[in-house]
Amino acid sequence: MPPTHGDLQARRTQLSDMANGYRTSATILAAIELGVFSALSDRPKTMPELAADLACSERGLRGLLDALVGLDLLVLDDGRYGLHGLADEFLRDGSPLYMGDILEHGVSLLKRWAHLADAVRTGKPIREAGKPKRTADELRAFILGMQNIAVKSAEQMVEFLDLGPVKRVLDVGGGPGTYLHAVLRAQPNATGSVLDLPDVIRIAREQTEKEGLTDRVSYIEGSMFDVDYGGPWDLVILSNIIHSWDESANAQLFARSSSSLAPGGFLLVKDFFLESNRTTPPDAALFTLNMLVGTEAGRSYSWQECEDWLTSAGLKLIRRGKVGISSGLLLAQKAK
Ligand SMILES: C[S@@+](CC[C@H](N)C(=O)[O-])C[C@H]1O[C@@H](n2cnc3c(N)ncnc32)[C@H](O)[C@@H]1O
Secondary structure: OOOOHHHHHHHHHHHHHHHOHHHHHHHHHHHHHHOHHHHOOOOOEEHHHHHHHHOOOHHHHHHHHHHHHHOOOEEEEOOEEEEOHHHHHHOOOOOOOOOHHHHHHHHHHHHHHOOHHHHHHHOOOOOOOOOOOOOHHHHHHHHHHHHHHHHHHHHHHHHHHOOOOOOEEEEEOOOOOHHHHHHHHHOOOOEEEEEEOHHHHHHHHHHHHHOOOHHHEEEEEOOOOOOOOOOOEEEEEEEOOHHHOOHHHHHHHHHHHHHOEEEEEEEEEEEOOEOOOOOOOHHHHHHHHHHHHHOOOOOOOEHHHHHHHHHHOOEEEEEEEEEOOOEEEEEEEEOO
């Protein structure tokens, strides 16, 4: 049966909504970049007050604020704009559920995604000539953003692990150390190390202090491809690491992790795993494009590719699991 006019209109709208999704993201991320949600965190404000606080034109800011009201992220009440809905819950300064850092990281990503077609043509990441990959502020937003999104999934990861007593834990490319901190909270007799680059270790130290775990965490500064992993460890974590590198680099990381494990020790890998068709789930397939615009050789990998690296590194797969909205977990063990 030919599609009715109504169906046709619905399908046109569906395509147009998919293609124009950037309008919503650009609106929210412009508000993050300008500091709109922070400026409204203590109290609602009038438009001229906000325009002065944020050094913005009244014309531009009115358009942005009204669009945010339309998106239910702000409310306009008696001439004052205030935080509302999801922004009230997740973007108010000081909220324990704060997600502003990861959205600030999104501001940098959007600028790269705008040039996606160039990255597809060249196969190279998008870089601004003469600029470092990340400024200090961008690095901080990236690393604290990892903490924003890991808070809940780290708790789920600990449930999935269900390891019994663990004494020594290494978090490779641990960033803010969220996963290590979660394991240490669940294992009162354990200690651990965050391995990361020096600028990131500074941020990890701050987070460890906030968690009250300073006495139980040490640090290994340097590249995960060169630095001595120490050990032997009972648990090594590779969380959101493998999508940044190519196949041979990942095989090296698995071999290095495996060598640093004690007999019977565990390796935990967390990432956005693809099915073997490489096209589903769609979030993981889209994430490959995120790594195309941001890295030299990263992409999402399939469960099977990762399991092959585990086996080649002499480890035995114990189980697969899911965590957060779209992440997978693989637990493997070294022979006793
Ligand atoms: C996507 S973040 C993941 C952070 C953390 N594991 C998590 O899941 O929340 C990747 C981490 O790898 C670190 N990293 C990147 N290249 C590295 C290298 N060559 N050596 C050590 N760490 C590195 C980054 O600094 C960052 O902390």
